[in-house]
Amino acid sequence: MKRASIVTVTKSFALSILPLVMLTAATLPEKGQPPLTAQTMRSGGPIDPDQAKLHFDLADLAIAVFPKTETIEGTATLTFTAKAPLDKLVVDLDRNLPVSAIAIDGTPLARSAWSNPEGRLIIALPHPVETGGKVVARIRYDGTPHVAVNAPWDDGMVWSQTPSGKPWAASTDEGYGCDLFWPCLDFPTGEPGRVDMHITVPAGLKAPGNGVLQGVTMLPDGRTTWNWSITHPNTYAIALNVGPYAELTGSYKSRYGNTIPMQLWYLPSHKAGAERLFSEFAPTLDFFEANIGPYPFGAEKMGVVETPYLGMEHQTINAYGNHYKPGIEGFDWLFQHEFSHEWFGNQLTAANWDDYWLHEGFGEYMQPLYARWRSGEALYDYLMQKMRVQIANKVPIVSGKVLTEEQVYEGSDGGPGGDIYYKGAWVLHTLRNAIGDKAFFDAARRLVYGRPDPKPGNFAPRYGATDAFVKIVDQVTGKDYGWFFDIYLRHAALPELEQQRAGDRLTLRWKAPNGKPFPLPVEIQVNGKLRKLAMTGGSETITVPADAHIVIDPYDRDLKRSERVERLRAWQASH
Known part of the structure; x- marks a missing residue:
């Protein structure tokens, strides 16, 4: 497989000229910090009416990762098509990543044009956008992303070290959503048509990413930018991975x-x-x-x-x-x-x-x-x-x-x-x-x-x-x-499978919640021979030898109430 070449160029990404956020080791965030708002922790659910007006065409994400300070800096260029008339743009972004600048269709906005009190970034558009029109938002942000408590069950960044002591970091955001790291539409149907990523990492580290590697750029200060492109990514599937x-x-x-x-x-x-x-x-x-x-x-x-x-x-x-x-x-x-x-x-x-x-x-x-x-x-x-x-x-x-x-x-x-x-x-x-x-x-x-x-x-x-x-x-x-x-x-x-045996008659009957019909066929073993009962109407009666050895559902093919499982779970809960 052909490997991407490394090319030395001048500072070509906006993130490469953003000022570094200087933190000492004493101020690094603990697990679960910085705290999140209820809005940021919410992923999915009913869609905001203003976000429902957007078709997400393209996200271009330039993100610099700084393991020493456990911070990130980003420039997100988002392209949308209006499905209905727009007078504002609403995207999700954790307020722990404050926005420093926004431009709409190349025109910088005044600081008063946007707000993000709870993790939903609301941008007043400088002009209305009609149905079918395009709007391109360029959003610069930086800050300290939330640190996961117990990833992947809890979301955020995981900052770690390799056995040799080198930085090793990764993101995960399935539960709380993509807005932990970049401005997005944080619901399942908010997938962009394409995401281009430019992940900048310290010298000696690499940034495996989503999709196809387009090339690796060497910056004058020794850092590298890893350029990836992916089509139709799941909203929580965009990942940051940094390590040697x-x-x-x-x-x-x-x-x-x-x-x-x-x-x-x-x-x-x-x-x-x-x-x-x-x-x-x-x-x-x-x-x-x-x-x-x-x-x-x-x-x-x-x-x-x-x-x-x-x-x-x-x-x-x-x-x-x-x-x-x-x-x-x-x-x-x-x-x-x-x-x-x-x-x-x-x-x-x-x-x-x-x-x-x-x-x-x-x-x-x-x-x-x-x-x-x-x-x-x-x-x-x-x-x-x-x-x-x-x-x-x-x-x-x-x-x-x-x-x-x-x-x-x-x-x-x-x-x-x-x-x-x-x-x-x-x-x-x-x-x-x-x-x-x-x-x-x-x-x-x-x-x-x-x-x-x-x-x-x-x-x-x-x-x-x-x-x-x-x-x-x-x-x-x-x-x-x-x-x-x-x-x-x-x-x-x-559902519960009831059985009744009287002499040479065996009756099986499904008992489903609320008495609803449940005509699931059932296998039985009679003296070692397998039979399948149609259970039409949810029950069936057959003739078997009075002394026959009967095993119901011998291969456990049907999900049903099980007393042995219930006893085990009850014991586990009490010990």
């Missing part, structure tokens, strides 16, 4: 005929582990391409960067911090999970966080499916059982409301929390066993690409929703599965 990285590169010849660049950026002291992880790239790509469809960003790259926190699905530069640990899976589950989000999260993005399970349920389910692909049913079943005991069933996975990310992800905010992962995966497990592999993967493919025949070049990143997936499943199967998704996604309690 080494790089592994290669290429993957896809079964779809294209060649995909592969890059792994790692700390030099971890070379052996990095090489083992890199060897997993091609087989993992092949699994997804064989079962879901073409890698969505093959024209850019498959990229992974080692980070000082566990991981995150940053588009084409996934964060990895699992320490290259081996696991029972036979592959690195963290790498595989984050990579799955290139399909379920980045190519397919939930338009409303209420449908977040489409990201995490599918993302979680890909690990046992990959284990099955590699090693067979036994390992698949083991990994599914590990997930089964983590399902809480406290609230429905889908509420039918427009929600923020935190309202879904945090159980303390009344959200389903971990159930979007584990219950979501088990819903998909049950669905696959109900409709069969062909229909299941066909439905997943249509959900991800919006078409049944994806090929490189005939699809683009898209938005999805639960109701759309239900319609796809109905279309693929030719049957109505609304009852299935209604019970599993819109109710907290699981």
